[in-house]
Amino acid sequence: MSTDRFRSTTALVLATGLALGLTAACSSGADQQAGGPVTITIDGQPPQTQPFDRKIFDADVAAFEKAHPDIKIQAHEGFMDPKTFSAKLAGGQLEDVYYVYFTDPANLIARHQAADITDYVKDVPHVNDIQPALLDVFKDAAGHVYGLPTANYSMGLLYNRALFSKAGLDPDKPPTTWDEVRADAKKIADLGNNTVGFADYSKNNQGGWHFTAWMYAHGGDIAKKDGNTWKADFDNDKGKAVLQTLHDMRWTDNSMGSQQLLQIEDVQRMMGAGQLGMYLAAADNIPTLVNQFKGNYADYGLGAMPGGKGTLIGGEGYMINPKATPAQIKAGLTWIQWKYLNPERVDSEVLNTYKQQGQPVGLPVSPVPDLWTGAVRDQQEQAKEKFATVPVANYKPYLDGVQSLKGSLEPPSAQQVYAILDTVMSTVLTQQDANFDSLLSDASQKVNSVLATVK
Known part of the structure; x- marks a missing residue:
């Protein structure tokens, strides 16, 4: 069970067709064999019925590709659907980078349906600043890492x-x-x-x-x-x-x-x-x-x-297709960090854009979810206060108290x-x-x- 916001923004139907999935898979491999840019497919693109979110997402893809000319992104609408996931993976249709709820990783890891990114994630900036309990959602019993959290909630x-x-x-x-x-x-x-x-x-x-x-x-x-x-x-x-x-x-x-x-x-x-x-x-x-x-x-x-x-916790993150090449894994993690786990972008780009567009800024949810610890968390809170359009002091009891609570996932x-x-x-x-x-x-x-x- 997701919270209201997670339900409304993520309960979408996958829109990727067979031809699109096969074309994406073929073009990705061809580019790498030719020595060209690495192409990765991703899901999570908002539908046209969410114009603000879609505009932000597409603009981010364009900005990312400009900053990383060696990586090309093919974005698909929708999110991982557990009912069709296995068939998409077996048929070569699953995106290289795919969205999951916090309740998904354990089963995906047990079924070997996600890439082990332990050796790659060491190079991801700020990964050690993520709340350990959230990162643990994407680990197996041996401590191997299979994904990264990008947003979360805690009941209060x-x-x-x-x-x-x-x-x-x-x-x-x-x-x-x-x-x-x-x-x-x-x-x-x-x-x-x-x-x-x-x-x-x-x-x-x-x-x-x-x-x-x-x-x-x-x-x-x-x-x-x-x-x-x-x-x-x-x-x-x-x-x-x-x-x-x-x-x-x-x-x-x-x-x-x-x-x-x-x-x-x-x-x-x-x-x-x-x-x-x-x-x-x-x-x-x-x-x-x-x-x-x-x-x-x-x-x-x-x-x-x-x-x-x-407290009950939940959230979302991204995992990597187990069939992805090393180059695609690196590119996928570069995208995840740049788009979702990038404190440097929050102040100058993300929050300013949200404020200019009349979107609420200052809540402990996306675009600045409460993922972080230590100095990064302090910096994020300062950025929210700087651009706030809602009374951030009203949520201080929550932010102060939630850090000491044991977070548990749904059964x-x-x-x-x-x-x-x-x-x-x-x-x-x-x-x-x-x-x-x-x-x-x-x-x-x-x-x-x-x-x-x-x-």
């Missing part, structure tokens, strides 16, 4: 600063524990006028997605590997603690409102209308609140996931697991006498059946 606590002020709360200090979340939600709900203190999802697999985020925040998990098999790991004290907090906010405090069975659009609508105090989300929700639901950037703040124990067979866990969330939020033991036990058995098929 999105809150309405205006309602915090009205409720007598400090908008610069969002809650950092679940007890504080509960107390603040109650104060916000007590404002009346149908104001809801805290809301959460409970249908269309989104309830299970957020139950997973809750479990990570409590230091728990959804699934753990036992030898070569996966087992459910939420029918325990941590799972019961999650349900108890939700139950108490819903039924004891009445801070979650009477309307339940919500999904992301419902919650975003409430927040955009100024009727909701808090919900779990990543920073990419904020532009959606403003652009689709008439919100105001100044009204929103973002804190780290409460509890201080963990195997995530969508099937989430569908089962929807019932857990929806029952607790709609039935006051819900039996936690029964809910977790039943869900655990069903999830184990799903996980038994994971290879």
Whole structure:
């Protein structure tokens, strides 16, 4: 499950036809044999229906080729589709450089469907400044590297600063524990006028997605590997603690409102209308609140996931076709670093362009995702402040807190697991006498059946 921004910008259909794929593969090899420039095929080009993103991408390709005359790029619309990936690889249609979600690399590495770039990545500038946990997503058990992260998200606590002020709360200090979340939600709900203190999802697999985020925040998990098999790991004290907090906010405090069975659009609508105090989300929700639901950037703040124990992370990156030549691997990594992992370009080129085009600058998302550590991270934050069009101080609690949290990826067979866990969330939020033991036990058995098929 991606966050709102990742979903909207990456859930595209691959548009590369058979003839195009074969032509690209043939021309690439011919160029190298003739001693000419190295040609690489890449995916990730935005469609014409996203004119700003497409314009930026195409301009970047042209600028890259001008700066690297020995590398030619053939860009394809769309992204890696797991349903057609193996067939494209076997048929010679897979791009030399291809996009993946963070949930993809482990399986691709296990199936030898990505090039080992360990010896090549040593020469990539700033690779050692990437957050180790994000780089680990693209490594195998032996530490070999098979790709690079280019954008990421971490779930946090999105809150309405205006309602915090009205409720007598400090908008610069969002809650950092679940007890504080509960107390603040109650104060916000007590404002009346149908104001809801805290809301959460409970249908269309989104309830299970957020139950997973809750479990990570409590230091728990959804699934753990036992030898070569996966087992459910939420029918325990941590799972019961999650349900108890939700139950108490819903039924004891009445801070979650009477309307339940919500999904992301419902919650975003409430927040955009100024009727909701808090919900779990990543920073990419904020532009959606403003652009689709008439919100105001100044009204929103973002804190780290409460509890201080963990958070759900996700993101995207690029891997290299295992059939790529050494020259193509080097060229592909040169493109990935120049386009996505290039701190030097951010200040003078990227952020200035976004600001001039009226795009939001200052959020902890692309074009400056929170990928970095140390001095590079500090430089990136300074660049965002320099060109900011949104109140960057509103997101400082998130940026300060997220660094110390353990980040965990989605579980195997995530969508099937989430569908089962929807019932857990929806029952607790709609039935006051819900039996936690029964809910977790039943869900655990069903999830184990799903996980038994994971290879």
